Amino acid sequence: MKYLLTFYVESRMADSSPEEMKEGLERWNAFENEAVDAGALIACEPLEDSSTATTIEITDSGERITTDGPFAESKEQLGGFCLLECANLDEALAWASKVPMNDGHIQVSAVRDLSQYGYDSHTAAPVRAAA
Amino acid sequence: MKYVLALISEEGGMEDASPEEMKAVMDRWDSYTRKAVENGAFIAGDALQPSATASTVKIKEGEEPVVSDGPFAESKEQLGGFYLFECKDMGEAIEYAKGIPFHDGTVEVRPVMDFTDLGYEDFDPGPVKAAA
Numbered sequence: 001m002k003y004l005l006t007f008y009v010e011s012r013m014a015d016s017s018p019e020e021m022k023e024g025l026e027r028w029n030a031f032e033n034e035a036v037d038a039g040a041l042i043a044c045e046p047l048e049d050s051s052t053a054t055t056i057e058i059t060d061s062g063e064r065i066t067t068d069g070p071f072a073e074s075k076e077q078l079g080g081f082c083l084l085e086c087a088n089l090d091e092a093l094a095w096a097s098k099v100p101m102n103d104g105h106i107q108v109s110a111v112r113d114l115s116q117y118g119y120d121s122h123t124a125a126p127v128r129a130a131a
Numbered sequence: 132m133k134y135v136l137a138l139i140s141e142e143g144g145m146e147d148a149s150p151e152e153m154k155a156v157m158d159r160w161d162s163y164t165r166k167a168v169e170n171g172a173f174i175a176g177d178a179l180q181p182s183a184t185a186s187t188v189k190i191k192e193g194e195e196p197v198v199s200d201g202p203f204a205e206s207k208e209q210l211g212g213f214y215l216f217e218c219k220d221m222g223e224a225i226e227y228a229k230g231i232p233f234h235d236g237t238v239e240v241r242p243v244m245d246f247t248d249l250g251y252e253d254f255d256p257g258p259v260k261a262a263a
Contacts, residue, residue: 002177004177004179004213006203006210008203021249022249022250025246025249025250025251026250028251029250029251029252032252032254033252036254041254042175042255043174043175043215043254043255043256044254044255045133045135045215045243045244045253045255046243046244046246046251047135047241047242047243047244048241048242048243048244050241052241052242053239053240053241054221054224054225054228054239054240055237055238055239055240056225056228056229056231056237056238056240057236057237058229058231058233058234058235058236058237058238059235060234060235064229066225066229070239070241071137071139071208071237071239072204072206074204076203078137078239078241080244081135081213083175083177089186092186093186093188093198096186096188096196096198097188097196097198099188099190101190102190102192103190103191103192104190105187105188105189105190105203106187106188106190107185107186107187107202107203107210108185108186108187108188109179109180109182109184109185109202109210110179110180110184110185111177111178111179111180112177112178112179112180112212114157114160114178117153117154117157118154118157118158118161119157119160119161119164119178120161121176121177122164122165122168122173122176122259123175123176123177123259124174124175124256124259127254127255127256
């Protein structure tokens, strides 16, 4: 079963010194390598600052309204995500507790299987198969 | 360059839908996704289960992670799905966002950060199908 971990964070690593940045990235590399080796990692991406976001509102009359900035002007913003193949929610929560963030929140959401309605997920399998 | 499209909408709109209505909606999403695959843009994308089933883990430096039930924000509109696309620029990503077959909803488009020159390993598999 697939789980999406979305990271909500206040401060960005971009504000860090080169040394802090390097140390932070090493922790992320270690986390992702562990998830790859476990056959869990499908994709994991850090996002550019929320100020670079563009938001498109789609109304029921079919209008597309484009605005600069993120959807919600909250203090903690979406800062990245990880898509993981896990046996169950407990396994997904165990990965979440290992995410090398200093401060913030991680939302763990189960991916919905829509195949009964004829919708096939095209998302690739984990980078490496589970041993 | 990679972009994330976060799909945000009010939940529950499809609960009373008939199987036929559901199928019609899914057909639109299916053709949207297939087109993105064919264009060589699609890396990943999935729908999420209702936010009531989400869990949230609070991380604070020096403290044990705290798990609670429910989504990060208790707002009316919730993250319902996402796409990860390879696009040539933000303009192309915005065009994909405008094409999302939402009846009513919001798409937040965000560029993925490229840290690879700083030694960050990027494991994502790239587009499912290469651009023609």
